[in-house]
Amino acid sequence: MKAVSIGGGPAGLFFALLLKKDDPRHQVTVYERNRLDDTFGFGVVFSDATEAALEHADPQVIAAMGERCHRWDDIEIHYNGETLTSTGHGFSGLSRKTLLTILADRCRELGVDIRVGSDVADPESLRGADLILAADGANSAVRERYRDHFKPCIDLRPNRFVWLGTTKPFPAFTFYFKRDAHGLWRVHAYQYEPGMSTFIVEAREETWRAAGMEGAGEAETLAFCEHLFAAELEGHRLLSNRYVWRNFPTIRNGRWSHGTVVLVGDAAHTAHFSVGSGTKLAMEDAIALARALKEHGEVPVALRAYEAARRPAVESLQRAAQASLQWFEDTERYTSVPPIQFAFTLLTRSLRVTHENLRVRDPKFIARVDAWYAAEAARAAGACASPGTEPAAARVGTPPPPPPPMFTPFKLRDLRLENRVVVSPMCQYSAVDGMPNDWHLVHLGSRAIGGAGLVYAEMTDVSPEGRISPGCTCLHTPEHAAAWKRIVDFVHGRSRAKIAMQLGHAGRKGATRIQWEGDNEPLNDGSWPILAPSPLPYYEHSQVPQAMTRPDMESVTRDFVRAARHAVDAGFDLLEIHMAHGYLLASFISPLTNLRSDEYGGALANRMRFPLEVFDAVRAVWPAERPMSVRISAVDWHPGGQEAGDAVEVARMLKAHGCDVIDVSAGQTVPDQRPEYGRLFQTPFADRIRHEVGIATMAVGAISSYSDVNTILAAGRADLCLLARAHLWDPYWTRHAAFELGFRLPWPDPYSLLDNYKPRFA
Numbered sequence: 001m002k003a004v005s006i007g008g009g010p011a012g013l014f015f016a017l018l019l020k021k022d023d024p025r026h027q028v029t030v031y032e033r034n035r036l037d038d039t040f041g042f043g044v045v046f047s048d049a050t051e052a053a054l055e056h057a058d059p060q061v062i063a064a065m066g067e068r069c070h071r072w073d074d075i076e077i078h079y080n081g082e083t084l085t086s087t088g089h090g091f092s093g094l095s096r097k098t099l100l101t102i103l104a105d106r107c108r109e110l111g112v113d114i115r116v117g118s119d120v121a122d123p124e125s126l127r128g129a130d131l132i133l134a135a136d137g138a139n140s141a142v143r144e145r146y147r148d149h150f151k152p153c154i155d156l157r158p159n160r161f162v163w164l165g166t167t168k169p170f171p172a173f174t175f176y177f178k179r180d181a182h183g184l185w186r187v188h189a190y191q192y193e194p195g196m197s198t199f200i201v202e203a204r205e206e207t208w209r210a211a212g213m214e215g216a217g218e219a220e221t222l223a224f225c226e227h228l229f230a231a232e233l234e235g236h237r238l239l240s241n242r243y244v245w246r247n248f249p250t251i252r253n254g255r256w257s258h259g260t261v262v263l264v265g266d267a268a269h270t271a272h273f274s275v276g277s278g279t280k281l282a283m284e285d286a287i288a289l290a291r292a293l294k295e296h297g298e299v300p301v302a303l304r305a306y307e308a309a310r311r312p313a314v315e316s317l318q319r320a321a322q323a324s325l326q327w328f329e330d331t332e333r334y335t336s337v338p339p340i341q342f343a344f345t346l347l348t349r350s351l352r353v354t355h356e357n358l359r360v361r362d363p364k365f366i367a368r369v370d371a372w373y374a375a376e377a378a379r380a381a382g383a384c385a386s387p388g389t390e391p392a393a394a395r396v397g398t399p400p401p402p403p404p405p406m407f408t409p410f411k412l413r414d415l416r417l418e419n420r421v422v423v424s425p426m427c428q429y430s431a432v433d434g435m436p437n438d439w440h441l442v443h444l445g446s447r448a449i450g451g452a453g454l455v456y457a458e459m460t461d462v463s464p465e466g467r468i469s470p471g472c473t474c475l476h477t478p479e480h481a482a483a484w485k486r487i488v489d490f491v492h493g494r495s496r497a498k499i500a501m502q503l504g505h506a507g508r509k510g511a512t513r514i515q516w517e518g519d520n521e522p523l524n525d526g527s528w529p530i531l532a533p534s535p536l537p538y539y540e541h542s543q544v545p546q547a548m549t550r551p552d553m554e555s556v557t558r559d560f561v562r563a564a565r566h567a568v569d570a571g572f573d574l575l576e577i578h579m580a581h582g583y584l585l586a587s588f589i590s591p592l593t594n595l596r597s598d599e600y601g602g603a604l605a606n607r608m609r610f611p612l613e614v615f616d617a618v619r620a621v622w623p624a625e626r627p628m629s630v631r632i633s634a635v636d637w638h639p640g641g642q643e644a645g646d647a648v649e650v651a652r653m654l655k656a657h658g659c660d661v662i663d664v665s666a667g668q669t670v671p672d673q674r675p676e677y678g679r680l681f682q683t684p685f686a687d688r689i690r691h692e693v694g695i696a697t698m699a700v701g702a703i704s705s706y707s708d709v710n711t712i713l714a715a716g717r718a719d720l721c722l723l724a725r726a727h728l729w730d731p732y733w734t735r736h737a738a739f740e741l742g743f744r745l746p747w748p749d750p751y752s753l754l755d756n757y758k759p760r761f762a
């Protein structure tokens, strides 16, 4: 085969040597426009895991890299005058020039033809080759040449950064967060060879502009950064290598190959430098492509196999990189949190590294995080850890280790929760005439026994017309209140959990079938008229709701108040108003479903008017000592809909009206939503609201491991974690988590002999 690489970076060179090594008969040429030793940049970082993964591809290259790299285990975080160190991270740095020299030497040894100083102006000039590798980096001209086919998407991120070097030998991977008159500056620094380190400076656009860096050349940039970081550099100089301030481009492509042309490395995809993986991805691409060519004789088939093999891993890493870069874009949000929590949130920013991973890497650091979190929680809850919840490891005379974050108490008004795991509200569609029955008793009762601190009853409707389906529960008569009281009394009498009621009105999503007979599908028989802010049906074939008049609003408000009074009688500990998922109050908030031209439509303040009227009326009858929550859809996942910034304003208004905690969900407003699902996909909204509004939040959505729960809590992304499907699967989810974490959660008396029983699951 005749293969050419346009670009002699890590992707092009590594692929060239792997192909040639596989079969010396291949003719492989690398065209590189620059000299290999005048390449931009200083060092690159590899994790231990990456090196292990690369090793089998060419042990000789990896051995040479191993000899020349600088290794470290620690991450040091300098923030607010404190230095926090976390160990066990296993990374190495290597000079980019050294890496390229190692790769080029190996290429030459194997017989690859490297043509330096060769700028390929047009890939069409190489059409005679069987394979054309577009390894020409983030600004790939080859990708642009065939952009209609590759369909690139380049997301230019707002922060500014510059990639510098320094002679200061950093002993650890070092982060500095430093404020000056212009704003907050971040530094990512690491040593890549004895006495030489990479020093990346990053700031928000406004900070960078205020410092006069717009239009600054190399000399001004160096002078400014040396002055700003004089104390940190301790007399060492900063060095530049033809690198000016820029915005990071996150690059994605709809397709990675076009005929015999294939994208690899940065030309195909980028991952923010804060996850230090661009070179790793480029080299992994090279391995996968060489393997695909070996396995599939035909080039187009091999290129498809290469993309199928690489795309999922690349996209997964890009998701982690996205979370990480957003943390650096939003760092200002976290600058009022204590240093230990700041360090924890930084280390877990990509949502890949968890409380549990860190516990394995650095148990002392996690013990410190847990001790701090438990002390804060106990102080805020006005007590030390509740009796009977001491860790299993506790022995007379030895101080017990701090409880994991999920097993710390949480207090809202006079309500004290024993732990921070919550059973999310889940409709059971099993009621008759709105009446909860034995199913609801067993469903909620078993989950309360299962150890969660708080159990939510399902969305319960304030009137028969407000139901989603004929199987939904209601709370508009004393009989409903009595049926609910039976369940509340069971939870209070037989478990340590508290129980919350979620009140709602289905609005335009009402009069539909029970979920397993057609979610959101209109009823064929026995339907009832439905209400909404505007006469917009959910589906085209759904019932058209009636646009609410002022008397309708007064009537619905009265229904909410009546239901809230019944919730008091039933003895619920917390009351939630459902303002999410496209139901009545949510449909007032979203601009997609509220097209009113009166004072209840238009600007967000107007769209919030009716939901706030309902909230105020309910708050007035709900006992002052008991807390209230509101569930919101932070975003609509739809153009023109609610965005995360709007959710911050919604939460701010709710807080001003006496809401204690925001239950942060998302979407379900319109059927053609485009949600971005994934692990913890809604947690970033809870995090943002918590920090920007200063109100407690609950995170929900694809949270399923205890490690994720502890990570969310310790990082301060939310105060409580709600799990829905995980609790359907395992009513004893919290007990399983306690067992795994070595934490003793007392059993109800009839099960007390389980305190001395060791379950075996394998």
Ligand SMILES: Cc1cc2nc3c(=O)[nH]c(=O)nc-3n(C[C@H](O)[C@H](O)[C@H](O)COP(=O)(O)OP(=O)(O)OC[C@H]3O[C@@H](n4cnc5c(N)ncnc54)[C@H](O)[C@@H]3O)c2cc1C
Pocket (backbone or CB within 6 Å): 006, 007, 008, 009, 010, 011, 012, 031, 032, 033, 034, 039, 041, 043, 044, 045, 046, 118, 119, 120, 121, 135, 136, 137, 138, 141, 162, 163, 200, 264, 265, 266, 267, 273, 276, 277, 278, 279, 280, 281, 282
């Ligand atoms: C600030 C910063 C920090 C980073 N830190 C790390 C890190 O710590 N760890 C890590 O793994 N990665 C890091 N990266 C990413 C890393 O540099 C890239 O992901 C990696 O170099 C991609 O390799 P590549 O071979 O695809 O592209 P490149 O390394 O960009 O190589 C492309 C080559 O193609 C050549 N070329 C372009 N056009 C032509 C043409 N028409 N004709 C001939 N030659 C051409 C260029 O001269 C260049 O040598 C960082 C990136 C940045 C911006």
Ligand SMILES: Cc1cc2nc3c(=O)[nH]c(=O)nc-3n(C[C@H](O)[C@H](O)[C@H](O)COP(=O)(O)O)c2cc1C
Pocket (backbone or CB within 6 Å): 424, 425, 426, 427, 428, 458, 459, 502, 578, 580, 631, 665, 700, 701, 702, 703, 722, 723, 724, 725, 726
């Ligand atoms: C069967 C079922 C019923 C649900 N009913 C409700 C409900 O009554 N009220 C509500 O706000 N959310 C409801 N939800 C959404 C969940 O509370 C939760 O937000 C969602 O399932 C995401 O969490 P998970 O990933 O842990 O399942 C329901 C979810 C399920 C699976």
